[in-house]
Amino acid sequence: MNETKPEYLSIPDVAEMLEITPSQVRRLIEERHLAAKRIDNVLRVPALFLLNSETISGLRGTLILLEDSGFSNDEAIDWVLSESEELGGTPIDELRKGHKAPVRRAIQMLA
Structure with a gap:
């Protein structure tokens, strides 16, 4: 399988894209509207978590469900x-297409 590495954005880059402050981006991460992980000691958000300068609808619920299923943030x-x-x-x-139900079913199958 030929997997490509996803692109990650810094907090300031996400803030610029969303036209908000870096503090507001961190709040979105804390509230699970976005997720980030440390790469080379810098907190970064996957670029695919944004669509048309907005957070992905359904991402928050998906992240919460994964956390409830025992997944760590990373x-x-x-x-x-x-x-x-x-x-x-x-x-x-699937989430970017607005198809959150199949994603939630896949998570439930993991449990």
């Missing part, structure tokens, strides 16, 4: 960005 990000046989693609691609 594991949840990795799962959302990884290929899923059940979905025939990545969960984030």
Whole structure:
């Protein structure tokens, strides 16, 4: 399988894209509207978590459900960005299309 590495954005880059402050981006992360992980000791957000200068609808519920299923923050990000046989693609691609129900069913099958 030929997997490409996802692009990650710094907090200031996300703030610029969303036209908000870095503090507001951190709040979105704390409230699970976004997720971030440390890469080279810098907190970064996957670029795919943004669409048309907005956060992805359904991402928050997905992240909360993964957390409730025992996933760590980094594991949840990795799962959302990884290929899923059940979905025939990545969960984030499904969320970007507005298809949150199949993603939630795939998570329930993990438990």
